[in-house]
Amino acid sequence: MDFCTITILVVISVFILTFIWNIRIPRKMKLDGAHVLITGGSSGIGKEIAKLVISRGAKVTIMARNQQKLVEAKEEIERCRRAGCSEAVVCVVADVANDAQLVEIAVREAEGSNGPVQMLVNCAGFSISGTFDDMKPNDFKSQMDVNYLGTVYATKAVMASMKSLGCGRIIFISSQAGQIGLFGYTGYSAAKFALTGLAQALQMEVKPYNIHVTLSFPPDTETPGYKAELDGKPRETVLISETSGVFQPDMVAKTIVEDSLNGRFQSWVGMDGFMLACMTCGMSPVTTVMDALSQILTASIFRLVSLFYLTHFYGVVSKCKKERDSQKKTS
Template sequence: MFMNVGNYREFGVPLKGTFTGHDFEVLVNEAIRLILGQTAPNYSLGPFNEIERKGSVIVQASDVNLIWAALSVYGRFFGKPIALHFNSVGFLARFYISLPRKKPLSFEGKHAFITGGSKGIGKAIAVALIRRGCSVSLAARNVEQLELVCNELNVLAKTEKNGAVAKYYSVDVTSTYNVLKTVVEEAENELGDINILVNNAGYAMQGAFDSVDISVYEEQMCLNFLSAVYMTKAVVSKMKKSREGQIIFVNSAAGQCPIWGYTAYGATKFALRGFAEALYMELLPYNVQVSVIYPPNTNTEGYQREILTMPEELKEISGTAGLFKPETVAECLICNLSRGNYHTCIGLEGMALGILSAGGAPEKSFLQAAAQVI
């Protein structure tokens, strides 16, 4: 289990250079409490070695899977990777939990371009990056909304005193490649080469297949898929040349499994997923990171609009899932980006869906890969 200094305050752990046995106890107890609540089985903590940065959790063998799942989900959801080593002793099981020393990637002084950045998840990502000293360029259609958000971001940057700057560009991302390339060039002239591209723009149009007009499929493909392809094409050459960069695709659960009423939207998200996985392999030799986030139902303006036209069948399906804040989604993404992870799946259901639908997607974690195989 890993906690870097920048995240101590969030969990009430003292901000200091060493990770003590008390810190370890707080972190493990918090993980099990948050994920399992009152359903948590009995467990005990073994000694924590501050030099080797290793501790242990002892549970009944019958509760191994439950505790393992809770610690793993907590590690993924809150951005704390967990290294678990399992030993069985009679009817007891012991988890050895180690804390890696790898330093997370920094966003300070970088330039991020975010499509659909004027509201919802895009805006939340912009706020998270500005707080970390990363300048942002926002692209959307509504000039008034863009100006309002940029003003908020620049005030935040001044408060943080980190030198970050926010700019905006009014553009329809379903425009031609040449139009989007021109916007990218303008942004780079203002704030320098783009180090981080967040392909966030997208919207779901739903309905039973025979009731959806064929034009909807064309519109959805242009907005949810081709806009990301065009934006990526506009930045990838410079990233490869500098051997540095991050390209993020904001996907959906509809890009992990088929969902009734999403024949148009789901098809675009599966296309986006396939594109991202292939691009990941192509860019590996150039040190350009590709990442995909699969947000759950998120309380955004776009989601509220979707509900208004959502068929009853889809409302029943969607109603079984929880509703997350865009700020939570953004923070989970930033934590995973800083660790170089390809996937960002949020919450217990998101974790389970990520494992079940992994396919050939890249996975850095041995534990995650093992779970996907099993």
């Protein structure tokens, strides 16, 4: 190598090392006695997170629309309480997508019982899968209302108390479909992609207050919502989704909670999740040296791997179309 090339490599190396040296790793948050509020906490990943945090001594509030489901979830969650603890799970009936003022009233009710919220888990969400042509305009609106605006409303409702405490954790539950646009998810992917922009901008605003945002990208998870989504799901979407497999909600919940307690910005599950997190990090903040090195060193190879995935996905879509065209001709 000539002198110019060596000089450039040295400068780049110094820049990378300086960046890594200046990474400030957040102090791990303790759950003992902390108030954790979970929207969508009556089922799925939200309920598993509630069971996990209460087993570690947290005070738990679950928020959802259905009173009966909340009561049933409350009994199940309370059975997971840490030995010696008698804190009751607080149930709050609210539709996070309905009205920002009503969500704030619901949060004030929860704080009246459990004190200021120190960890907010935005789990409320749902998906409608179908082709763009088959989706109705309201399908797009309702998914944006719940998955995006519901997160905005709940987060705004806890922000003042977190700033006054000078600490806090906020979790946004996105999806792997919020990292890559997939067949059948024109409405869902758009709503979940929006959370990335919200999370990045909000983290920059609240970091001086020692508040850390975690953006989670769960894969397909064995939940009631996932099972309901299977009805009417396009065949292309099913075949593409099989690439990552289906995970258990308790495993996903544990990963999300640990990453949030450690103040990590991105949270993922599995090797596919790791690859997507590195591929889609963009200008996301990093809070560990390992994350920084992973994103720097894997960018090229993971981009190459992603092209193989995309080729496979487009192949699935093409094959399914040919099969439908063939069936039309023979019918």
